[in-house]
Amino acid sequence: MRPGSAARVQVWVGGQLFEAEQSLLVEHCGFFRGLFRSGMREARAAEVRLGALSAAGFRATLRVLRGERPALADGEALLQAVECAAFLQAPALARFLRRSLTSRNCALLCDAAAAFGLRDLFHCAALLVRDGPRALAAELLTPEARAYVAALRPSSYVALSTHTPAPGFLEDASRTMCYLDEEAGAWRTLAALPLEASTLLAGVATLGNKLYIVGGVRGASKEVVERGFCYDPERGTWREFPSPHQPRYDVALAGFDDCLYAIGGELCRSPVSSVERYDPAAGRWSFVADLPQPAAGVPCAQACGRLFVCLWRPADTTAVLEYEAQTDAWQPVAELRRPQSYGHCMVAHHDSLYVVRNGPSDDFLHCAIDRLNLVTGQWTALPGQFVNSKGALFTAVVRGDVVYTVNRVVTVLYTIEGGTWRLLREKAGFPRPGSLQTFLLRLPPGLLGPVAVTTPER
Structure with missing residues (x-):
């Protein structure tokens, strides 16, 4: 590494290799902050392997952390992003997902946020579901989400x-x-x-x-x-x-x-x-x-x-x-x-x-x-x-x-x-x-x- 250059880390996700600035990951992700400051052997390794996440979800995460606005158009992309936001403890990604809420995706994100424990995203999505037609609330899969939405005021x-x-x-x-x-x-x-x-x-x-x-x-x-x-x-x-x-x-x-x-x-x-x-x-x-x-x-x-x-x-x-x-x-x-x-x-x-x-x-x-x-x-x-x-x-x-x-x-x-x-x-x-x-x-x-x-x- 050249003097004065930013430290970079290689991350394997879903069989794909990503390279990112270590400072970026530490600043925005609780997972990486805990890893690199833990003093454990993995913190000094040249590579980090994340077997639980998808490559597409991690790619979208990096783009959001770098200030971009990736289009997460389909349900699978949204679910992968929610999973990354929860696993990596990435508030910036969770905030991006809240800003991406629409009447088209709020029911999906309400269920996903409930499953992964993203409370702020869950609440914002539930509010949007509550303001939509009754058919929107009927799309919710989890009893927790249905009960929460029903208790909200439109x-x-x-x-x-x-x-x-x-x-x-x-x-x-x-x-x-x-x-x-x-x-x-x-x-x-x-x-x-x-x-x-x-x-x-x-x-x-x-x-x-x-x-x-x-x-x-x-x-x-x-x-x-x-x-x-x-x-x-x-x-x-x-x-x-x-x-x-x-x-x-x-x-x-x-x-x-x-x-x-x-x-x-x-x-x-x-x-x-x-x-x-x-x-x-x-x-x-x-x-x-x-x-x-x-x-x-x-x-x-x-x-x-x-x-x-x-x-x-x-x-x-x-x-x-x-x-x-x-x-x-x-x-x-x-x-x-x-x-x-x-x-x-x-x-x-x-x-x-x-x-x-x-x-x-x-x-x-x-x-x-x-x-x-x-x-x-x-x-x-x-x-x-x-x-x-x-x-x-x-x-x-x-x-x-x-x-x-x-x-x-x-x-x-x-x-x-x-x-x-x-x-x-x-x-x-x-x-x-x-x-x-x-x-x-x-x-x-x-x-x-x-x-x-x-x-x-x-």
Whole structure:
């Protein structure tokens, strides 16, 4: 070995020889860490033999440990990766598998994680199974997995309408948060907002089954509400938490990798490019890499364990970028030329992003949807037009394979099949005026709030 070169180790797995950096294996795998630090004779051997694992699974493990994103498309590849994550005690691989969960593989990974004792992967897969159709839970093989999934609570579709702080003695129904009772087909009141909270041009996101509200404005001068608010559905309580260092409104808020990200926004009617990250465990905000351009109301979505934003650029260009936490940088992913118009959002399903906008041109009664496949990098325009009166798609939320959309007239559910959206069913519209923010929360069992009454336009 040359002076200064990294020590390497040869590993025989399934009759195939692999060579890897010893430091990489020690850093990421408890098995190799224990082996090379044990002082045993095997620790000094030129080769290590792992007879219990598959060569394909170990190859995928090495790729993940080196920062790659291998495609584990079939069931056998996923099972081999789960086995390696458990045997090698590789948290990075287990985390990669959690980020790879979809409605197509969650039942398989739920059973496999239960069998190999990967509790975090098992829990995340079980949550996805619980949010899917009943047939998905029926696919589970182990009694442990079936019982665990049955004990979980499904996600509920929750909505907030526009509200600005008002004197406490004023009765204001818009200061309530509502959830969709799918069995009854009605919206019910979940909780009242704090008197000081504003949802007008605020950032709203969920993280760890808690709701966070950042920013918002009050008054015609758009004074920024400096306090942040967090709602815990388990306790039915609100608490305050610190606001970002830079005051901002019309900010995009995203819960990603156990942190909140406040992305862009406006201050004094000018867009800003700064981005801040909040660590709930530490209770602190810190600046991360700026957006490549100032932007407010930035659409964002998560797919394959990755965080994406959508920016509008001159010459009718839609640009999709990804935030890479390891390098603290925004990386370009794809661009699309489409006429820009008012209103837009972005949602994710499996390995695809869906960018929604008014269209064509300035037709506010219809929505156009473009799909970006993250594997191929190809854009596809969804066939047909989606009518706003049949669900305001600018507040779309995906649960399992179902897209939830809502406006004051009707709540519409679409199912995603083969990359296209098909009308599934319709329910009651949201009984509040103004723009909406929607999200998913797991609510306590037995909760049955009063039916939300319709409030007049102000």
